[in-house]
Amino acid sequence: MTSSLSADWDFEREIRSILLRFVAFTILLVNLLLGGDEGAEGTHLAVVICYLVISIASVASARFLPGRSWLKTLFVILDALLVALLLYAHILGGPVTENHNVTTTSLVVAFILLNHVGLKLDRRLVLVFSCIVLVAWIGMLAVTAARHHTADVVSFVASFFNQDLGLTVSYGFTAFAIYLLAKDHDRTRKEALLADRRRLNLSRFFSPFVVADLQEGSSALELERRNAVIMFVDLRDFTSFAETAPARELATVLAQYRHLVSGTIFAHRGTVDKFIGDGVMAVFGQPTPMEDDADRALECALDLVDALNDWKHQSLVDGNPALNAGIGLHYGTVVGGVLDSGCHSEFTVIGDAVNVAQRLEALTKALNSPLVISSALVNQLRKPVPPALWVAQKEVALPGRRLPIDIWYLAHESGRIVPSEETYDTGGLQTALQRSSFQSPPPVAVGIG
Incomplete structure (x- = not known):
């Protein structure tokens, strides 16, 4: 994703430069019509015509x-040469015996075009323009001094350091001030573009609320240990589908799926840690932990169950493959922040909680469930869970992990359907003791207490 700030900025600056060109042309034309440049009318007219062209x-x-x-550089050079031509008409164009003081009109032209270049806010162009004008101006003054005073060096120096040189120095100070302003603008612009690119990059993974927090301060980006909720979402049988599906169809399905999942996660102020093929890893509580991380994560998971079911059914209607999804949710301690890997730095979380969440997601297929959560997550909830067909299992062994954990899962793919007392189904996996500690009133809904 590329930033649009740079293009918009350049376009606005170009439009402004075009408008200022014609403002400068109008001023030049008015100066010509008002007169005041005796002996240089022809040169001034040529400057006006050339500037228009x-x-x-x-x-x-x-x-x-x-x-x-x-x-752009060429046009700036041509503008500088026009100023030099006008200065030549007043300084060197007349006979040696005449007064060669620069007129107000020629000074106005020099400063107008300097301001025009300065308003481009490009220090390189300011430097090119001002250097050409100053070198030409000082050179002409030196030639004039040599014409009038050739007897000795003292006379030449006295003639050179006159009122005209003071005007030249003033022009140089003005050009230097404009150069510094353009330099500060360049630095500010680069910082703004960098911040915009950073914001766009962060917005790929974080909700707008988290992006705003990260832009206000970078302390949350440092690696540190914190508690968080880890979510894994994965499509079942996607690998088989990918082996035979046309590339365009594969890209469409994957884009729809990722857009749906990431949008739901962002809506609940979660963070998309990474996309791994058809898998999505999300975090709640990273980079900034909140008291309701567990509640928002579970609410997000239940919304995803419904949303992915709707997406599957709509895919069937549209004649596209209908893929089921599994979601694993776990609460635990992680190390999160920017992990520096030399040429590539990654904002991520690592730890046992990540592995547990991934294995809970893998368990959804064996249990034929869209969602499996850990008891550690349940213990962190601050409000009742929306009722659903929950089933509890104790001491479930997870591959690659020595200690078993207690889990709860949705018994059916129907998501948040609230069962009646007659239709309540535990799937034969929940004992009476487990059910009594698991259910909460009202009796027509099953929740986690």
Whole structure:
């Protein structure tokens, strides 16, 4: 995902530059009509005409050849040469015996075009323009001093350091100030673009609320040990489907599935840790733990059961493959934050809780259940669980783990269907003692107490 901030910024700056060009042209034309540049009328007229042509060419290049930085540099060089031409008309264009003071009109032109380049907010262009004008201006003053005073070095220096040189130095200070402003703007722009790219990258994995928290402070990105809820979501028999499905159909199914899962997770303020093929790993409580992490995670899992069921049935109607999904949910201690791997840094969580959640998800297939949760998660709930066809099992062994755990799972794929007293079904896996400690009133609904 790429940032749109840079393109919008460049487009707005280009439009502003085009408008300012024609404002500058209007000022140049008014100065020509008002007069005040005796002996340089022809040169001033040529400057106005050339500037109009350059402005039209600049607009055309922005329209038909966008993004060509060398063209922008070329137009700035041409603008600087126009200023140098106008300075030449006033400083060196007349006879040696005449007064060669720079007129107000020529100064206005020089500062107008300097401001125009400065408003591009590109320090490179400011440097190119100001250097050409200053070198030409100082060189012309040196030639003028040499023309009038050739007797000795002292006379030359006295003639060179006059009022005109003071104007040149003032122009140089103005150009330097504009350069510093453009430099600060470049730095601010780069920081803003970096922040925007960072925000877009974070938004792929975090809800908008979490992204805002991460942008306000980066302490949550540091690796540290914290409690969190880990969720694994996986499609069953997806590998078999992927082996025979056309690439386009495979991409469509996977995109729909990921969009559905990640959207539901974000809606409950969870974090998508990673996508692994058809698997999704999510975290609640990372990077910022909250008191209701367990409640939101379970609510999210139940919503996903319903949403994935609806998606499966709609896929059948549309003639697409109907794939079941399994969800595993566990609460435990993890180490979370940015894991630096040299060329690639990853924001993730690691720990035994991750392995348990993944194995609970794998257990959904054996139990023919869409959702399996651990007792550790149940113990962290702060409010009653929405009633559903829950079944409890104690001391369930998980592959690769020495100690068994207690689990609860949905007995049917129907998700949150609330059973009546007559239709309540434990699947033959729940003992009377387990049921008495597991159920909570009202008797028509099964919940976790």
